[in-house]
Amino acid sequence: DTGVSQNPRHKITKRGQNVTFRCDPISEHNRLYWYRQTLGQGPEFLTYFQNEAQLEKSRLLSDRFSAERPKGSFSTLEIQRTEQGDSAMYLCASSLQGANTEAFFGQGTRLTVV
Amino acid sequence: QKEVEQDPGPLSVPEGAIVSLNCTYSNSAFQYFMWYRQYSRKGPELLMYTYSSGNKEDGRFTAQVDKSSKYISLFIRDSQPSDSATYLCAMGGRGGSEKLVFGKGTKLTVNP
Numbered sequence: 750d751t752g753v754s755q756n757p758r759h760k761i762t763k764r765g766q767n768v769t770f771r772c773d774p775i776s777e778h779n780r781l782y783w784y785r786q787t788l789g790q791g792p793e794f795l796t797y798f799q800n801e802a803q804l805e806k807s808r809l810l811s812d813r814f815s816a817e818r819p820k821g822s823f824s825t826l827e828i829q830r831t832e833q834g835d836s837a838m839y840l841c842a843s844s845l846q847g848a849n850t851e852a853f854f855g856q857g858t859r860l861t862v863v
Numbered sequence: 864q865k866e867v868e869q870d871p872g873p874l875s876v877p878e879g880a881i882v883s884l885n886c887t888y889s890n891s892a893f894q895y896f897m898w899y900r901q902y903s904r905k906g907p908e909l910l911m912y913t914y915s916s917g918n919k920e921d922g923r924f925t926a927q928v929d930k931s932s933k934y935i936s937l938f939i940r941d942s943q944p945s946d947s948a949t950y951l952c953a954m955g956g957r958g959g960s961e962k963l964v965f966g967k968g969t970k971l972t973v974n975p
Contacts, residue, residue: 753906780960789871791951791965792907805962840906844960849895849914852960854906 753855774843869966882939886952895955
């Protein structure tokens, strides 16, 4: 499979629990992005990596959120002490480095906090 | 005012119709303009990618960018029921696909 892969596809968790999502980008892509999409809205940027370096974080990414890309390949997004407002689709995308490059999205992880 | 405005619809057309989808934006720094298609409960799929003003055609799809008016469009010719999806416009600055700003998406239904 040459696309962006995200796991799990669905996650239901109780409020207050921690959750972790994984993203495997397209293998030759050195940029990796995380977005969040709530119902009826477009995706909103959370953060992005170039190789293992986290270059930008949105103010949407509260202290309870942390993302890593330790070896410049796959990435994880952890949410601590989940709240009902965290319920959303979490999307990962990847691209090559450079301005005129396209970002390709995975199928997303749908999080439901009950 | 949001950076990117997109009418969420819904838009319903008969099969074979020409569909016009539009977005306006306020940030003059946007240089890269994309259209993504998103089926229900799936991730966005890139349809068209354009740089600066002008037209780009790919099969039944044509993307137009008018930077002077801060207005972009996607036209779908000979629409098919399989085109039924939500269409998202997205925009990037100098960094291209870094930190894309999306519209809300327009939900399109093509009726057989």
